[in-house]
Amino acid sequence: MSGWTVDEMPAMDGETVVVTGANSGLGYEGSKAFADAGATVVMACRSEARGEEAATDIRRTVRGGHLEVRVCDLADLDSVAAFAAGLREEADGIDVLCNNAGVMAIPRGETADGFEMQLGVNHLGHFALTGHLLPELRASEGESRVVTQSSQAHTAGEMDFDDLQSEREYGKWSAYGRSKLANLLFAYELQRRLREADADVTSVACHPGYADTDLQFRGPREMGSSVRMGMMKVANKLFGQSAERGALPMLYAATSPEVTGGEYVGPGGFMRMRGSPEFQRSNAASNDEADAERLWAVSEELTGVEYDCE
Incomplete structure (x- = not known):
């Protein structure tokens, strides 16, 4: 896959792609590339207004495809369920689900359902969404895919099941690392379950390296720290690749x-922060099958969403 670019994406006419967090950053660039390849892209956004603004921008530049904006707040399981129900009523199968949206290193907060915000949005919201949409993924003609966006920050994560919601002790970066580790445990466990059921759905994980997006600024913004905002701007300029380049692993x-299921795709350049996509290996903790099964059970209990992979 050396030097892979969006120009190597296959035609996607007639395919339906769902992208969470589609109004900015990696989700925006991914939506643009999918639409340019001819797909119908469902832009799942927390804000309908920002989603429509992004869709209008994309329509000015792409050659084809179709963009549809729908509200999906991953911090609210009722919103996730409503989004999925609406899509099930109208979509005739889903070919790709990109679990892309996320929050990073923010002060501790809770979702509408009482989950720690980073775990709730980054993992539990996507766990529920994927479970709700699995019948539509299975209804697609041919193979469909679930792509879950993780991060190299997963290496700093630890699955403390006795304090999963970081109620006793909270660190914004350790909580982020835990949520990104959870993304990988979920993606790999989903692939194992789909393979065992011989389902024509493939689960794969990816990470963008260091991409210059708005993700880095939410934490400093919520803290009201102009100093941290300035530091992030400098770091993004020095180390970050563009959001367009950061979206390549997800698109690949x-x-x-070449994807068969269970892979981890990320940029292969300097310190895995930039460069063309390649297959990589995540850390040992992310490949702990016992933790993956335990997280799955806890996630079903917390979200009330059970998977039917058979």
Whole structure:
């Protein structure tokens, strides 16, 4: 896959792609590339207004495809369920689900359902969404894919099941690392379950390296820290690759015929922060099958969403 670019994406005419967090950053660039390849892209956004603004911008530049904005707040399981129900009523199968949206290193907060915000949005919201949409993924003609966006920050994560919601002790970066580790445990466990059921759905994980997006600024913004905002701007300028380049691993994971399931795709350049997508290996904790099964059971209990992979 050396030097892979969006120009190598296959035609996606007639395919339906769902992208969470589609109004900015990696989700915006991914939506643009999918639409340019001819797909119908459902832009799942927390804000309908920001989603429509992004869709209008994308329509000015793409050659084809179709963009549809729908509200999906991953910090509210009722919103997730409503989004999925609406999509099930109208969509005739889903070919790709990109679990892309996320929050990073923010002060401790809770979702509408009382989950720690980073775990709730980054993992539990996507766990529920994928479970709700699994019948539509299975209804797609041919193979469909679930692409879950993780991060190299997963290496700093630890699955403390006795304090999963960080109620006793909270660190914004350790909580972020835990949520990104949870993304990988979920993606790999989903693939194992789909393979065992011989389902024509593939689960794959990816990470963007260090991409210059708005993700880095939410934490400093919520803290009201202009100093941290300035530091992030400098770091992004020095180390970050563009959001367009950062979206390449997700796009490769979603479309490449080389993907068979259970892979981890990320940029292969300097310190895995930038460069063309390649297959990589995540850390040992993310490959702990016992933790993956335990997280799955806890996630079903917390979200009330059970998977039917058979």
